[in-house]
Amino acid sequence: MRVRVGIGALVGIVGGPATYARELVAALVRAGGHDYVVFTDQPGAFRHLGIETVEVPLPTPYHQISWDHWRLPGLVAAARVDLYHGTKNVLPWRLSVPAAVTVHDLAVYAQPGSFSWGQRWHLRLLLPRSVAMATRVITPSAHARDDVLARFRVAAGRTRSIPHGVAAHWLAPPSAAASAAFRARHALGERLIACVGTVQPRKRAERVIEAFVRSGIARAGWELVLAGRLRPGYAPPWLQTLPPHVRWLGALPDDELHALYAAAPITVSASEYEGFGLALSEAMAGGSAVIAVASSAVPEVVGDAGCLVARSDPALLAEALARLVAEPERRAALGARARARAATFTWDEAARRTREVYDEVRG
Structure with missing residues (x-):
């Protein structure tokens, strides 16, 4: 039965949940079968899909509380959707239709130091309520699902573990010209180690820097290249005193990340807690050999x-x-x-399984 699905998609804040929302919606539209209305802070991110969007402005990341709970409920009701999917951990306080929610991880409990006090308050208040409200709870890994089951005592039958995908463009090597331009633009050498991810306490980038220095491989001409956005309000001390042969590039657009992964035969992560690990799966798609920590969902991704x-x-x-x-x-x-393993994670499969969840929610 064809239904009208409302999807909340905050994509103006770069990171895993934004990638998830963009790629999942695109795959759902490719699959067809339902009608979709996307409630988003960035309608332009979905315009090429030819679907209905409702702009819900987000002035700053700190306004997510008002976005979720004051702006959305009335707009969702006015759109007359049959069900709603919250793609970033929480559901609006008031909903008149059945819902699914994607809980990416429970880092706010496992690694609270990675969040501002406002984020901690928001998530710890609304996560339990959202899980209780949702007809189905989606997680990106079995580890995240187990965390949800253990903390919230939700019935296992109401949860679904659906791995994220890896977009096809990550699997296609960049052109030689693009790779050369990337190296020249950032004055990089031929021997690169990559470390990519949002810079926040739980990613432990400082441990990757220490490991690089300890390894002594800089003497053989290797460079460590760190990339990723800084979490608002977080200023790690290591940014002020980078050792020799360690480079910080900041947040990079996808085409530059693509070039970095292709140029770096090794990618290192010291992250202690991941709900999935998109940065790792995208590095793997680029053919980069990954070194990571055998904790949380990482073994499910790296294998x-x-x-x-x-x-x-x-x-x-x-x-x-x-x-x-x-x-x-x-x-x-x-x-x-x-690269071969990364190719097994597809957004089309994630969309197919999410569509099954919508059918369950709708009954």
Whole structure:
């Protein structure tokens, strides 16, 4: 039965949930079958899809509370949708239709220091209520689902674990000209190690820097390149005193990230907690051999296509890094396996399974 689905999609704040909203909506539209109305702060992100959008302005990230709970309810009611999907952890306080919610992770409980006090207050108040309200709760990994089940005592039958996809453009190598232009633009050498992700406490970028220095590979001409947006209000001390051969590029557009992953045969993450790990899956799609921590959802994403260390420890990361640098054949084999594994995560499959959730919610 064809239904009218309302989707809340905050995409003006760069990060995993924004990528999820954009890519999932595009895949749902490709699949057809339902009508979609997207409530978003950035209508332009969906204009090419030819679907109905309702602009809900978001002046700053700190206004998400008013976006979710004061602006949305009336707009959702006016749009006369049959069900609503909140794609970023919470549902509006008032809803007149059944709903699904995607809970990306429970980092606000596991790593509270990564959030401002306002974010902590908002999520800790609304996450439990949203999970209780939702007919179905979607998580991007089995680990995130287990976290939700353990903390909120929700019935297992109301939850669905649906992995994120990897967009096809990450799997296609950039042109030689694009790669050369990227290196020239940022004055980068030929031997690069990448570390990508939103800069916030739980990503532990400082441990990657320490591991790089400990490994001694800078003496062989290797550079560590860090990229990602700074979490608002967070100013890590390491930004002021970067060691030699460590570069900070800040937030990069997708085409530049694409070039970085293709140029860096190794990508390192010291993150202690991930609901999925899009930065890792996108690096893998670029053929970069991944070194990461065997915790939270990371093993579900990396599998046997990367090097997992037991904990977020600079000594362990340095050892793994030195080994991969010293073993080019193993590095190349891991990169090939990483690309193949990343190709198994598709947004079309995520959309198919999400569509099944909509059918369950609608009954």
